[in-house]
Amino acid sequence: MPQLFLNEKSCETTADPDRVNRSMTEMVKAVLAVAREDRAGTLLVSREPVKSLQLAQGHAIGKWIGLPEAKDLWRRLLILQAKWPYREVYPEGETYSDVEYRHGEEVTEGLGAAHLTGGLGVSLPVEPRWDAERLALVREELLDDGGSHVTRVEVPHAARREHVAAHLPWIRRGADTARQEALAGLRSGAELWGLRADLFPLLQFTPLAEQHFAELHEVWVRPVGERLGELQDAVSDWDPVRQPVSPQWRSHVRTEFQNRRRLCWFPDTDGEKRLFDWHCDFLPSPGRMHFRLVHEDRTLRIAYVGRKLGV
Incomplete structure (x- = not known):
């Protein structure tokens, strides 16, 4: 703290x-x-x-x-x-x-x-x-x-x-420790969703993302929390002017292959469907999280978390 x-x-x-x-x-x-x-x-x-x-x-x-x-x-x-x-x-x-x-x-x-x-x-x-x-x-x-x-x-x-x-190193060490302690006690995606504003204040979520979090298997809750923490840390350092493509990611993050992008369209916060083809994995496989970059807000918006789409 x-x-x-x-x-x-x-x-x-x-x-x-x-x-x-x-x-x-x-x-x-x-x-x-x-x-x-x-x-x-x-x-x-x-x-x-x-x-x-x-x-x-x-x-x-x-x-x-x-x-x-x-x-x-x-x-x-x-x-x-x-x-x-x-x-x-x-x-x-x-x-x-x-x-x-x-x-x-x-x-x-x-x-x-x-x-x-x-x-x-x-x-x-x-x-x-x-x-x-x-x-x-x-x-x-x-x-x-x-x-x-x-x-x-x-x-x-x-x-x-x-x-x-x-x-920043001192601040982030303290934040990461507090985050890990909070994640250690979670047993459901609904609990993780309820703490999103406190643990990941820089990240955004679509309205339907709540349903995906609620359906998370218990074994995925902590790995998803860890990935969210890495995304939070990445956007906290992001300067879209110097890094116009994306932040410096803390784990393996990439865009979807062309032939799979048809699976990555989700309703955004305004109800319009948009492409959320940026994604990262979490264990046990095949866990996936999909999001899109929001350059104007210097952050990203998460639309889906769960089993790899189409599998």
């Missing part, structure tokens, strides 16, 4: 309103870039409720929400899990009252919480010091003898969407 801790110090500036609004937009895009990799697991942690945030002195979040270009970002941000204050995500009974973190001369509670819990700090890049992939902190821990132990540490951090790229 990628826990993102909002750095409260980045919200205490006196910058001009336009700069503050641009910085909030950049930070929200970074948060959503993390959520794109693991929507179900992404948790935004802040000092106070997100709706009550002050983005700068005298600059309430409502001033940013009111911007036309912020409306969709705000809607998507509200969908994410959120908690406040920081201590709500600490282990039960733990307060960490004997540990303090500083960036420069300032105590940074949010960035400290990120380091304590293995999370990621996020900031508004209003000031250059917050515009970085990693931030150096001074950690001071009180000892039982009345002394203290001081160390220098780093915390992973993002203030812009571009910063998230440096942390």
